[in-house]
Amino acid sequence: MNILITGNKIIPPINFCPVEHQLYRSGQPSPLNFPFLSTLNLKCIVWLSNEDPEDSFLEYCDLNNITIQFSAINPDFGEDDNPWDGLNEKSIASALNTLLDKRNYPLLVCCGMGRHRTGTVIGCLRRIMNWNLASCSEEYRRFTGSRGGRILVELLIEGFNKNSIQYNEELLPDFIKNSIKK
């Protein structure tokens, strides 16, 4: 792709948005977005598709010492592991474990389009942060485009049991500490 067309403008990835301090969400970054990504000084990227990201993206991460967490790639290739299926409890928990450790920040959560899988994990994070469900849903839907949200994702967010997630309180990022302290 011809980067020159954009002049000296920087281009965030599709569906990019800051979630909290040093926590970002987006769709899969392309080489067009690499100059922008570099401004975020990312330490870790949580990749939520069960397909591998593009080679150029892997190379970029490698080159910049960014760890990629493949939270949704099932090592045993289970039967129900299709790209169009949503995340399961295990992959949500795996992603959240990374999100709840401040050593991984600055951090980017992404999947192919940054809509449903990313939305699921961010939705569950909001639940941990004690957000009311309507606000979690509203945020999820904001990123789903004109075809709207998926009920199954919202049910996952609603059904998510925040007590099932174990974390080390000392390693929590500040924004979560602020919202769960009694």
Next chain:
Amino acid sequence: MEQSTQDLCLDLRCGNITNKQFIKGLLSTYNVKSLHDLKPILERDNSEVYTILENVLLQSEEPVLNNEDLQDDEVNCDEDLDDKYNAAEHKLRNLDILSQNVFYPPENFAHVIGNIYRSSFPRTENISFFKQHLKLKSILVLLSDDYPEELLNLYKKHDIKLFTCAIQGNKEPFINIQDETVNKALRIILNPENHPILIHCNKGKHRTGTIVGCIRKLQNWSLTMIFDEYRRFAFPKARGLDQQCIEMFNSNEIEQYALQRKWLPLNW
């Protein structure tokens, strides 16, 4: 009757009156109660005005069908209909809600960059979120309306400073957000002394979206991605005029101002 109709059309074309005032004028000139009654009369007697009216109705985002709709708010007819703020909705919420340790962020809430946040009009139940989670120091409202008393009291109680910088909605033709107005807002927003700051209008779609778009320009984002973000928050009511305003906004002056004070570049 002929003369006053002519005047109305002229006023509309010059931008002296809004679409709504135009329709109201026609209704009273022809002494009818609704567009339903007005349209056949115009179609029969004055096809020129009929065409203008049809165009006006096409431009309106929502149908204005009867006199009741047109009478609701004399004073605020420049206000965006879809952005209406309902004071009754903002009654102090049940204290039970607040004691649950559940956070209620306002609608369309998001982090913009650094210590800058955006949202729709806050409600009283959002205060604990503002204080405990965001630790807000100031709020910038982009409207000129009176601010609800109960919120003012809460801000005072929680040491949140309220700035006002009224900008016009980019809805009617002929109304443009001036660069100077945007600069004024940005001087407040970019000033680290005011951080953490929340920017809001009514729905957090149009005015807030326009200002956030201008912030993105200072970050040197490509316009395509700025518009994409604007539309995500304005969905399903994105306005072409807002996006034009972002594009036409000349950021040189505020850039100079902010660079001198080392407010730029903005940090995530």
